[in-house]
Every structure is written in structure tokens, then in C-alpha cells.
Amino acid sequence: MTEHVEPRKRPGSVRNDRSMLDQYILPKLGDFKGIEVTRQHVQKLHNQMRDTPYQANRTLALMSKMFELSVRWGQRSDNPARAIEKFPEKKRDRWLSDDELQRLLVALSEHPNQVAANAIRLQLLTGARIGEVLKAKWEDFDLDRAVWTKPSHHTKQKRQKHLPISSATCDLLAAMSAGESTGSR
Known part of the structure; x- marks a missing residue:
């Protein structure tokens, strides 16, 4: 993360990514090597987060980026997060009364x-x-x-x-x- 993300993202985005990694991804998938993670693992994690669709979708996007990089770097042949359907998000436009x-x-x-x-x-x-x-x-x-x-x-x-x-x-x-x-x- 340090080598790839920090030079390319804003500090706040790096903190958000690190938080998602520590809070959601590693507790569920951290025991697996990157090559061992399957589409079913990713789908299960995403489904477990369905009560927070916005966070679930951001976490899915982060996992997809991570796996896409591992494909690019020759560590995997596929991206198990690709084509997993995102949850609908209710956009809120909120103004002060x-x-x-x-x-x-x-x-x-x-x-x-x-x-x-x-x-x-x-x-x-x-x-x-x-x-x-x-x-x-x-x-x-x-x-x-x-x-x-x-x-x-x-x-x-x-x-x-x-x-x-x-x-x-x-x-x-x-x-x-x-x-x-x-x-x-």
C-alpha cells in the first residue's frame, strides 16, 4: 500500500483505504494469501456489509483495485472482485432547514x-x-x-x-x- 497508493492518492484517501483494509478486509480475508481469495470470499464479505451499502461498495472497489494490481503484477490470473454487483445507494441531497x-x-x-x-x-x-x-x-x-x-x-x-x-x-x-x-x- 505504501509503495503504490501513497504517492498516487491524497492523504485522506490513503487513510480511508487503510481503515477499510483494517476494519473490513483483513479481518475476513487476512488469513488467505492473495492468490487463495475467491470470488465467493469477496461476494460473502460484500453481502455481509449489505446494511451499509455505501461502505460495502467502497470496500468492494478497493478490493477490486487491489486484485487488479495483483493481476498486473503477475501475482494472480484473475480479479475475483470483478463483476460483483454493487448494492444500490440512496443518494441524499441534504440542506439545512x-x-x-x-x-x-x-x-x-x-x-x-x-x-x-x-x-x-x-x-x-x-x-x-x-x-x-x-x-x-x-x-x-x-x-x-x-x-x-x-x-x-x-x-x-x-x-x-x-x-x-x-x-x-x-x-x-x-x-x-x-x-x-x-x-x-
Whole structure:
């Protein structure tokens, strides 16, 4: 895993893969050599995880990748995880209700750490990922043009993005920069 995965994946993805390996795959299949694992073993593990379809499918995908690499490296002739049908996943689109949003805004205004509260406010106003907000630098924001330029190394897609920002976002950033009560640098 260290040699193949770590140079190719983000640290969070490596942690997730390691967690799936340790929590689900090794306890069930760890006593077998890679060549001994059959389609039935993989199917049984996947079926045992049916109550958590999203996790079951991610685990199946990880096993498939592992076996695909073992085929590529000449350690196996087949991939026993290939063609195992994934469980249907119920996608959830979830937004805060008006009441939840109001409670969150009150909690943010009362929070003792307004720098952290402002990070969440910025996330609410822009829809950005928390990692993008936390990595943002003052020079990434052009308040005159109302644009946030996200450097490619700060985005999940590894592409520079120019995000228009609202006047409320500009106001928040200006107040933060000035060190006003909504936050400070």
C-alpha cells in the first residue's frame, strides 16, 4: 500500500483505504494469501456489509483495485472482485432547514472563537469545502472584483478556479481583514 497508493492518492484517501483494509478486509480475508481469495470470499464479505451499502461498495472497489494490481503484477490470473454487483445507494441531497440555519448562525455569533466561526460562515456563503476555506490566503481574494481564486493545489480537482463571491462574502472578508468583531486575521 505504501509503495503504490501513497504517492498516487491524497492523504485522506490513503487513510480511508487503510481503515477499510483494517476494519473490513483483513479481518475476513487476512488469513488467505492473495492468490487463495475467491470470488465467493469477496461476494460473502460484500453481502455481509449489505446494511451499509455505501461502505460495502467502497470496500468492494478497493478490493477490486487491489486484485487488479495483483493481476498486473503477475501475482494472480484473475480479479475475483470483478463483476460483483454493487448494492444500490440512496443518494441524499441534504440542506439545512431555515430553522437549522438560524440556529447555526446564532451559535456561530455566540462562539468564543470567531476565527473558526468565520471559516464556517465563509463555507456557508461560498459552498466551498472546509479544506479550501482553511487553506485560503488573503491574496486569493479580490474584493474589488468579487472573485476568489482557488489555486490548483488547494482544490480537489487540481485545477485553478475563479469563484465569484457575493457582496455578503466580500463584507465578511473585509471585516475579517480589518479585525472586526466578526473575526480577525
